[in-house]
Amino acid sequence: MxxxxxxxxxxxxxxxxxxxxxxxxxxxxxxxxxxxxxxxxxxxxxxxxxxxxxxxxxxxxxxxxxxxxxxxxxxxxxxxxxxxxxxxxxxxxxxxxxxxxxxxxxxxxxxxxxxxxxxxxxxxxxxxxxxxxxxxxxxxxxxxxxxxxSPGVIPFEDDEVKLGILGAKNPEKMKNPELVAIKIIDLFMKEGTKNLELKYKIKINEEDDNYDIFVKIGESRSPLKKGGIIDETFTAMLIIKDWQIGKLTID
CATH class of the missing domain: 3.40.50.300 (P-loop containing nucleotide triphosphate hydrolases)
Structure with a gap:
């Protein structure tokens, strides 16, 4: 069914x-x-x-x-x-x-x-x-x-960002996990970024935008590629999984 x-x-x-x-x-x-x-x-x-x-x-x-x-x-x-x-x-x-x-x-x-x-x-x-x-x-x-x-209701229009934030779609099945991770960071930018700093041991400055924060998390936690570039997929997966299982919370 x-x-x-x-x-x-x-x-x-x-x-x-x-x-x-x-x-x-x-x-x-x-x-x-x-x-x-x-x-x-x-x-x-x-x-x-x-x-x-x-x-x-x-x-x-x-x-x-x-x-x-x-x-x-x-x-x-x-x-x-x-x-x-x-x-x-x-x-x-x-x-x-x-x-x-x-x-x-x-x-x-x-x-x-x-x-x-x-x-x-x-x-x-x-x-x-x-x-x-x-x-x-x-x-x-x-x-x-x-x-x-009953099984969770999936909306008729599969909005990957919404489903990802809700935890209604596994990050491994996402087409664009990087966008979902950025939108999760946006939630913290509205409510306060303290828990992002504590969780990933980073310092967020007032002028940082969502991608700046994403990069800082990647530099802190992801294996760096050649040239010191972060692994964006790894970073996105990390943020989404931490959010979905409740390891990353908003005060």
Whole structure:
């Protein structure tokens, strides 16, 4: 079953749908086509921002202020999970169902399978930092809650930069990883470059642009080619992988 049919099936079969977003990139991880389908379904939708352990306290407060009825969680630290589980239990009682059936949808790598695991506790859905680990619909059962984990939804237009930043596309499969890495650096230039300096042991000056920073990272970490030229592909892969697995975070 393809990505979209699986997601649509999860929505159709569920009593409640959880729409998982990446707290680091709340707008980028939204999918307008999917949101439209959720609205048309008439189902109760719980919006969950995952990976709050990778953002600062200030950003968490901003998310809370701007998204009053959403849930902010970390599947790593388990923060926010109890509140979400309690909400699901209340919905089960309100809908008068013995076992609440929950559909889990969102982009690849936003943490749907990890969220399924912590909500159910005994679930054994495979979790990986590589995009596309969940291949088909998978039911995970627990006390009064059954969760249907679907493969991550890929947008109809394959925007490599967006998918790369979201971790929804593996860098090895990218046509232009250098551009994706540059765009990740752009995120830090907007929010603060301190963590880039700490992670790669470089000094970023006020006049440095995104490519200057890219080169400095390459000089610090990549094997140099003849003439002292950095290996741009190696550097790009390094930045993207560090970002996707959470070793490189924005304060």
């Amino acid at each position: 393809g990505y979209w049919p699986a997601a649509m099936q999860a929505i159709k079969n569920a009593d409640v749908v959880i729409f998982v977003l990446d707290a680091r990139m709340p707008e980028i991880s939204r999918n307008k086509d999917l949101e439209k389908k959720l609205k048309e379904s008439g189902k109760e939708v719980l919006v969950v921002f995952n990976k709050i352990d990778l953002i600062s306290s200030n950003k968490i407060r901003k998310l809370q202020k701007e998204n009053k009825n959403c849930f902010l969680v970390s599947t790593t630290s388990k923060n926010g999970i109890s509140s979400l589980r309690l909400k699901l239990q209340k919905l089960g009682k309100a809908l008068n169902v013995e076992n609440l059936e929950v559909g889990m949808v969102g982009y690849p790598n936003v943490g749907k399978s990890a969220l399924t695991n912590v909500l159910i506790r005994s679930a054994k859905t495979k979790v990986s930092s590589k995009a596309g680990t969940t291949k088909g619909l998978q039911w995970a059962g627990g006390s009064k809650i059954k969760i249907l984990d």
